[in-house]
Amino acid sequence: MSEKKQIVMSGIRPTGYLHLGNYFGAIRNYVKMQDDFTCYFMVADLHSLTTHPDTKELKSNVHRVLAENIACGLDPDKVAFYCQSHVHETAELYLYLNMLAYKGELEKTATFKDKVRFNPENVNAGLLTYPVLQAADILIHRATYVPVGKDQEQHLEMSRNYANRFNHRYAEVFPEPHAFNYNQELIRIPSLDGTGKMSKSENHMATLYLADEDEQIRKKVMKAKTDSGPVEQNAPKPDYIENVFSLMKLVSAPDVILKFDEDYNKCTIRYGDMKKQLAEDMVQFIAPIREKINGILHNPVYLKDVMEKGAAKANESANATMKEVRAAMGLNYY
Ligand code: TRP
Numbered sequence: 534m535s536e537k538k539q540i541v542m543s544g545i546r547p548t549g550y551l552h553l554g555n556y557f558g559a560i561r562n563y564v565k566m567q568d569d570f571t572c573y574f575m576v577a578d579l580h581s582l583t584t585h586p587d588t589k590e591l592k593s594n595v596h597r598v599l600a601e602n603i604a605c606g607l608d609p610d611k612v613a614f615y616c617q618s619h620v621h622e623t624a625e626l627y628l629y630l631n632m633l634a635y636k637g638e639l640e641k642t643a644t645f646k647d648k649v650r651f652n653p654e655n656v657n658a659g660l661l662t663y664p665v666l667q668a669a670d671i672l673i674h675r676a677t678y679v680p681v682g683k684d685q686e687q688h689l690e691m692s693r694n695y696a697n698r699f700n701h702r703y704a705e706v707f708p709e710p711h712a713f714n715y716n717q718e719l720i721r722i723p724s725l726d727g728t729g730k731m732s733k734s735e736n737h738m739a740t741l742y743l744a745d746e747d748e749q750i751r752k753k754v755m756k757a758k759t760d761s762g763p764v765e766q767n768a769p770k771p772d773y774i775e776n777v778f779s780l781m782k783l784v785s786a787p788d789v790i791l792k793f794d795e796d797y798n799k800c801t802i803r804y805g806d807m808k809k810q811l812a813e814d815m816v817q818f819i820a821p822i823r824e825k826i827n828g829i830l831h832n833p834v835y836l837k838d839v840m841e842k843g844a845a846k847a848n849e850s851a852n853a854t855m856k857e858v859r860a861a862m863g864l865n866y867y
Pocket residue numbers: 542543544545546577580666667670671679681685688
């Protein structure tokens with residue numbers, strides 16, 4: 534890894550299966566970044582404990598995140614792809630940053646308020662300081678670019694605050710991390726039921742997962758919301774029809790899309806045929822990724838090797854930062 538490149542860091546929570554929205558949103562960004570920057574991509578297993586104290590499924594969830602991201606093109610030889618819990622110094626930095634984080638601002642964090650509303654029985658201190666742990670993840674590599682979605686903006690702003698507070702109180706150790714994405718407006722992948730975008734927590738029938746079997750993919754696509762067709766030539770498309778075209782643009786050939794677009798404008802479109810075509814093109818797109826994921830999941834030796842290699846790279850960077858942190862804080866007594 535070259536020293537001059539900007540440092541990129543991002544974390545992925547090991548909850549749920551990857552879907553098409555994650556693929557075209559986050560992962561494609563990661564894969565592009567791995568050639569241009571020094572990248573640290575982390576499975577946020579410790580963060581998952583703030584909301585999922587039961588760890589029965591943690592191991593298989595961590596393996597799945599690793600397998601899915603690698604199957605989508607993340608290359609463990611190009612980036613440091615590691616588990617949060619394998620970098621122990623993160624917990625140390627988290628402790629120091631906690632002294633620079635104020636209760637009032639933590640309580641105002643939107644994600645915290647959401648989680649309290651969602652699960653009032655388990656409002657633990659780890660949940661409150663979730664953004665502090667995230668700041669530790671980022672700052673421990675002195676990363677400047679953080680590929681994340683809009684929902685993480687507030688956490689990044691808090692990371693910048695902690696970095697600046699540390700630098701002012703002790704010594705200049707941390708650069709400011711900022712959100713980074715290649716495509717300014719992150720691509721929005723519409724859900725199949727015509728409402729909102731694909732998401733893990735919403736209707737599973739409206740979301741295409743990279744783990745879906747061919748028949749499931751066909752079934753979901755054939756259920757996509759349409760209507761009886763346009764009644765007037767060259768009419769504007771309703772949102773849910775626009776959505777079907779948007780999905781087609783992700784996976785189908787340009788001439789195929791053009792044909793259905795012309796059919797639409799001439800009022801000769803048959804949505805059943807269009808969805809059959811889309812289903813087959815989706816299967817062509819998803820099936821090889823799914824097979825790759827399953828291959829990796831069945832290879833624990835490879836997964837162990839990935840995690841060890843990732844941890845070694847991440848620990849090297851973390852140790853170098855922590856030496857500076859302890860010196861800056863005066864935690865060096867001899
Ligand atoms: N909070 C992020 C999410 O919910 C996951 C995450 C943990 C993360 N640590 C990070 C993201 C560090 C970017 C950088 O998706």
